[in-house]
Amino acid sequence: MDFRLTEDQRALRAGIRELLAGRFDRDRMRAALDGGGDIGRELWRELGTAGLFALRLPETAGGVGLGLPESVLAFDEIGRALLPGPLAATQLAAGVVKGAAEGEAVVALAEAGRPVGHLAQADALLVLDGDRARLLTGGVLRQVAGEARPVRSLDPGTPLWRVPDLAAYDGEPLPNGARVRREGALLTAAEQLGSAARSLESAVQHAGQREQFGTPIGAFQAVKHLCAGMLVRAETARTAVYAAAVTADPVEIAGAKLLADDAAVGNARDCLQVHGGMGFTWEADVHLHLKRAWLRAGQWLTAADAQEALAADLA
Amino acid sequence: MDLAYTDEEEEFRARLREWLTSVLPGLPEKPDPGDWPGRRAYDTGWQRLLHDAGYAGLNWPADAGGRGATPTQHLIFLEETERAGAPYVGANFVGLLHAGPTIAAEGTAAQRARWLPPVLRGDEIWCQGFSEPDAGSDLASLRTRAVRDGDDYVVSGQKIWTSHAEVADWCELLVRTDPAAPKHRGISWLAMRMDAPGVTVRPLRTLAGSTEFAEMFLDEVRVPVSHRVGAENDGWRVTMVTLSFERGTAFVGEVVACRRTLDALAAEARHNGRWDDTVLRRRLGRLNAEFRALWRLTQWNVSEAQSTGGVPGTGGSVFKLRYSHARQELYEAAAEVLGAGDALDLDREWVLDRLSSLSYTIAAGTSQIQRNIVAERILGLPKGR
Numbered sequence: 001m002d003f004r005l006t007e008d009q010r011a012l013r014a015g016i017r018e019l020l021a022g023r024f025d026r027d028r029m030r031a032a033l034d035g036g037g038d039i040g041r042e043l044w045r046e047l048g049t050a051g052l053f054a055l056r057l058p059e060t061a062g063g064v065g066l067g068l069p070e071s072v073l074a075f076d077e078i079g080r081a082l083l084p085g086p087l088a089a090t091q092l093a094a095g096v097v098k099g100a101a102e103g104e105a106v107v108a109l110a111e112a113g114r115p116v117g118h119l120a121q122a123d124a125l126l127v128l129d130g131d132r133a134r135l136l137t138g139g140v141l142r143q144v145a146g147e148a149r150p151v152r153s154l155d156p157g158t159p160l161w162r163v164p165d166l167a168a169y170d171g172e173p174l175p176n177g178a179r180v181r182r183e184g185a186l187l188t189a190a191e192q193l194g195s196a197a198r199s200l201e202s203a204v205q206h207a208g209q210r211e212q213f214g215t216p217i218g219a220f221q222a223v224k225h226l227c228a229g230m231l232v233r234a235e236t237a238r239t240a241v242y243a244a245a246v247t248a249d250p251v252e253i254a255g256a257k258l259l260a261d262d263a264a265v266g267n268a269r270d271c272l273q274v275h276g277g278m279g280f281t282w283e284a285d286v287h288l289h290l291k292r293a294w295l296r297a298g299q300w301l302t303a304a305d306a307q308e309a310l311a312a313d314l315a
Numbered sequence: 316m317d318l319a320y321t322d323e324e325e326e327f328r329a330r331l332r333e334w335l336t337s338v339l340p341g342l343p344e345k346p347d348p349g350d351w352p353g354r355r356a357y358d359t360g361w362q363r364l365l366h367d368a369g370y371a372g373l374n375w376p377a378d379a380g381g382r383g384a385t386p387t388q389h390l391i392f393l394e395e396t397e398r399a400g401a402p403y404v405g406a407n408f409v410g411l412l413h414a415g416p417t418i419a420a421e422g423t424a425a426q427r428a429r430w431l432p433p434v435l436r437g438d439e440i441w442c443q444g445f446s447e448p449d450a451g452s453d454l455a456s457l458r459t460r461a462v463r464d465g466d467d468y469v470v471s472g473q474k475i476w477t478s479h480a481e482v483a484d485w486c487e488l489l490v491r492t493d494p495a496a497p498k499h500r501g502i503s504w505l506a507m508r509m510d511a512p513g514v515t516v517r518p519l520r521t522l523a524g525s526t527e528f529a530e531m532f533l534d535e536v537r538v539p540v541s542h543r544v545g546a547e548n549d550g551w552r553v554t555m556v557t558l559s560f561e562r563g564t565a566f567v568g569e570v571v572a573c574r575r576t577l578d579a580l581a582a583e584a585r586h587n588g589r590w591d592d593t594v595l596r597r598r599l600g601r602l603n604a605e606f607r608a609l610w611r612l613t614q615w616n617v618s619e620a621q622s623t624g625g626v627p628g629t630g631g632s633v634f635k636l637r638y639s640h641a642r643q644e645l646y647e648a649a650a651e652v653l654g655a656g657d658a659l660d661l662d663r664e665w666v667l668d669r670l671s672s673l674s675y676t677i678a679a680g681t682s683q684i685q686r687n688i689v690a691e692r693i694l695g696l697p698k699g700r
Contacts, residue, residue, distance in 0.1 A: 001317060001318055001319065001321075001324070001387050001390075001614065001617075001618065002316075002317050002618050002621070002622075003317070003318060003611075003615045003617075003618040004316070004618050004622060005316060006316065009316065069316045204694050204695070207696060208695070208696060215697075216696075218690070218696035218697055218699075219696070219697040219699025220699060221683070221686075221687065221699070223696075224686065224687065224690035224691070224696050224699070225683070225686040225687075227694055227696060228636070228685075228687075228689035228690040228694070229686070231633065231689055231693060231694060232633050232636050232637050232689065235612070235630075236608050236609070236612055236633070236637050237608070239608060239611040239612045239614075239615045240604070240607065240608035240611055242316055242615075243318060243608075243611040243614075245316070246316050246318045247318065251607075252607060254604070255603065255604030255607050255608060256604075256608075258601065258604045259604055259605075259608055306600070306604070307596075307597035307598075307600035308596070308597065308600060309600070310599075310600035310601065310603040311581070311596045311597060311599050311600030311603065312600075313600075313603060314577060314578055314580075314581035314582075314599060314603055315578035315579075315581055315582055
């Protein structure tokens with residue numbers, strides 16, 4: 001047993017971080033948000049070229065042949081950078097939807113009772129319905145998009161649409177829908193992790209610089225303890241997510257999603273508090289992480305469903 | 316990232332399981348918590364069994380009489396013994412997890428030869444004389460004085476929260492040997508005989524009604540200078556060695572125990588109908604996520620320790636913070652499962668545990684102190700108050 005990251009895994013993570021730092025720095029992130037959450041086709045293609053979407057496709061199918069742990073590390077970085085778009089759904093559809101593996105296609109996610117993100121840019125729609133999954137494309141997708149109505153989205157990085165009842169629309173069934181849901185939940189948990197870590201860094205940086213009463217506020221226990229709590233949340237969630245990636249166990253994934261949602265939402269809230277009035281402004285990035293975290297907490301596996309799965313596991 | 320155990324590790328686990336299956340049915344009945352001589356006999360009897368089977372001091376270095384096992388093997392040992400319902404380390408706790416590792420790391424050859432074998436065999440029990448009435452979280456402000464007189468120190472003062480003092484043979488004692496030095500620098504680490512003249516032990520009753528620890532009064536107790544471990548006035552550094560062991564590995568078995576308790580809670584809830592309460596059921600589900608994650612965090616910390624030569628790092632503080640609060644939540648949930656009537660009945664399982672759990676966020680460094688450690692040593696925030 002050696003739970004630590006391998007050299008290759010560290011290198012992969014560093015590579016994705018570098019790619020995102022170069023292609024999606026804060027200015028680009030802000031511009032994307034000001035543009036209404038455009039996913040940026042060019043960057044999407046670059047991610048495809050870097051192998052993000054084909055990461056888990058076997059090499060014989062033109063993929064990279066890596067596993068869930070590597071995907072989790074990549075999505076951790078994506079969450080940290082606040083990259084918009086239905087990345088998990090697109091990776092899960094790679095090999096099935098034409099162009100998804102290469103970053104040429106965008107695959108959006110639709111779940112019953114919830115608005116759909118990035119519908120206008122979607123080349124396919126991954127519909128999750130309990131333990132079943134299917135893909136809507138072509139004319140059917142256009143029909144859905146035509147009947148959809150835009151929502152004033154809470155998350156400025158994710159344009160949302162209310163769609164008609166999807167039960168009426170036929171699509172191509174995906175084998176093993178339960179697994180699709182689990183893996184989507186895990187990748188989303190990884191994004192939450194990156195966001196939680198970014199919020200922690202931002203809070204610590206601010207607490208070390210901002211002075212009140214003639215001293216950095218990070219010297220005060222009240223602030224220090226908020227930051228310590230953020231680290232504990234992030235690290236507990238991190239080990240849960242990493243372990244779930246290794247085991248791919250359904251109950252473990254449910255636990256990982258639950259704790260990662262808590263970490264992302266809780267850390268963003270505490271980060272906002274540490275920033276004081278500045279944290280409440282549009283200019284600070286804190287609210288962007290909080291809003292995205294709320295959005296992701298409602299996707300793939302909600303807290304209620306995760307808790308029921310975890311309860312059912314008890315003797 | 317690899318959570319699989321090697322063939323060697325799995326063999327170790329299988330042999331251990333086999334041994335546990337053969338030896339556990341023959342154990343005597345567990346003594347009453349208030350019966351200290353009985354508890355001592357039970358705990359040292361278990362330690363002797365471990366010793367004779369080659370499992371004593373598993374994670375101690377071989378030259379200290381240990382087995383030189385890897386942190387992973389130690390993790391397996393703690394996991395399997397707890398899973399099998401084997402006795403807890405009990406009264407051997409301080410000897411095996413505090414004083415022993417400290418003497419192994421900092422003691423002379425003669426000190427190691429004198430003190431370590433009896434700990435491993437279960438022949439001698441140690442207690443911890445660190446805290447004082449005015450030196451708890453601020454441990455370095457301790458005032459118990461040791462004055463050199465020939466080949467002895469003459470020790471006077473008062474200690475508190477001394478676990479197992481009633482049945483201990485030895486005490487790992489922190490004393491002030493230089494009152495003029497800055498407070499962290501004038502401290503020394505002594506091994507004191509508990510039957511030495513001038514030592515008075517008075518049990519303290521906890522809110523759970525039991526006497527888990529005691530106050531200890533020291534009135535001109537003579538401790539040979541040769542019983543000092545480490546250099547004079549270097550006791551603070553020696554102590555930090557001890558505490559890093561405590562925070563790194565002391566709670567591994569308890570995570571497994573909590574998972575067993577959680578399963579038992581679910582079974583009870585299904586039995587008494589409380590399982591139909593959605594809020595309670597989901598609360599138990601959340602605790603499942605919590606203790607699964609704490610187990611993974613343990614494996615993470617052990618992997619880190621293995622890579623750095625066995626000394627547990629600051630990950631212990633992260634673990635301790637999360638674990639102590641989770642364990643309190645576990646027994647709050649237990650009270651919900653029992654329901655309003657049974658949660659007040661001290662004869663019902665978990666009611667005493669609920670009371671005991673209140674100490675977890677205080678003992679071995681309060682949550683507030685742990686947060687300071689995390690904030691200052693991991694996050695690099697400025698020191699302050």
